[in-house]
Amino acid sequence: MAHEERVMGTMASLRVRPGDLGSAAVDDALAEACAVLHRADELFSTWNPDSPISRLRRRQSAIEDLPAEASEVVSLCRKARWATNGWFDPWAMPGGFDPTGLVKGWAAERAALVLRRRGLAAGMVNAGGDISVFGEPEPAQPWRIGVRDPWRADALACVLQITSAIATSGCYERGNHLFDPFAGTAAATVPSATVTGPSLALADALATALAVGGERTLGALTRLRGYDAYLIRGDGSQLATGGIVFDEL
Numbered sequence: 001m002a003h004e005e006r007v008m009g010t011m012a013s014l015r016v017r018p019g020d021l022g023s024a025a026v027d028d029a030l031a032e033a034c035a036v037l038h039r040a041d042e043l044f045s046t047w048n049p050d051s052p053i054s055r056l057r058r059r060q061s062a063i064e065d066l067p068a069e070a071s072e073v074v075s076l077c078r079k080a081r082w083a084t085n086g087w088f089d090p091w092a093m094p095g096g097f098d099p100t101g102l103v104k105g106w107a108a109e110r111a112a113l114v115l116r117r118r119g120l121a122a123g124m125v126n127a128g129g130d131i132s133v134f135g136e137p138e139p140a141q142p143w144r145i146g147v148r149d150p151w152r153a154d155a156l157a158c159v160l161q162i163t164s165a166i167a168t169s170g171c172y173e174r175g176n177h178l179f180d181p182f183a184g185t186a187a188a189t190v191p192s193a194t195v196t197g198p199s200l201a202l203a204d205a206l207a208t209a210l211a212v213g214g215e216r217t218l219g220a221l222t223r224l225r226g227y228d229a230y231l232i233r234g235d236g237s238q239l240a241t242g243g244i245v246f247d248e249l
Helices: 023-044 052-057 068-083 100-117 200-223
Strands: 002-007 010-017 122-127 130-134 143-148 156-162 165-170 192-197 228-232 238-240
Touching (some): 002 023, 010 100, 023 100, 068 100, 100 122, 100 165, 130 200, 143 165, 143 192, 156 165, 156 192, 156 228, 165 200, 200 228
Antiparallel strands (some): 002 010, 010 122, 143 156, 165 192, 192 228
16 A cells, blocks of 8 residues: 655655555554644644744744754754764754754654554555655565666666665755765755665765765764665766675666
8 A cells, every 4th residue: 555645845656555454543653644744744844833843943942942853853954964974964054053954864763663553564654755665565575666767867877775765865856965074055965865774864865975975985884883885976886785685787
């Protein structure tokens, strides 16, 4: 079963294998997962001037005044800033603290957890290319996720096998929206950076850092167990760390 939901400025896709759950229970699980995504949008949208994060950025409130979920995101942002040696730094963003590079992955991961807890056999939440999965899409089959060719919208650069999470960052769809916290300017070193790992929130942040810093940030992955990277350089060549599992196109 599949469901699509417009949220967080993108189209989120939810795909599930019901297992023993009936259709009504599946519908309820999907509705709860979508509510998690909308809740994240309400809290962290920098486009909504009335959101808690927008008030924080205008210094109309403090971090401790934010709803409870925000403290988890702030803690993850601190961890990601440390793990990437500062290449991912929400505190360096123009206009003030901006967790956008992590929060979409965090929200998709939480939505997938809802589906898992509801008893579905398998599920995938894809929030604009930030993907969290659990179970097997079919018995004894892995999740196979295509990484888009950054120069050809209708082609894949590769297909990867994953067990938990995958995030890809680049400028080929939204323009150069990535920010170099050291230079203080919009910048991207590689056209496409993909990270796999156990947590989508951290994979999202790591992919952002790798897209900005390129190969010099690869060492950051060694600080977090279970994360691997796949980069597409400007000349079209590719680089993958040892844990990346390629599948047949």
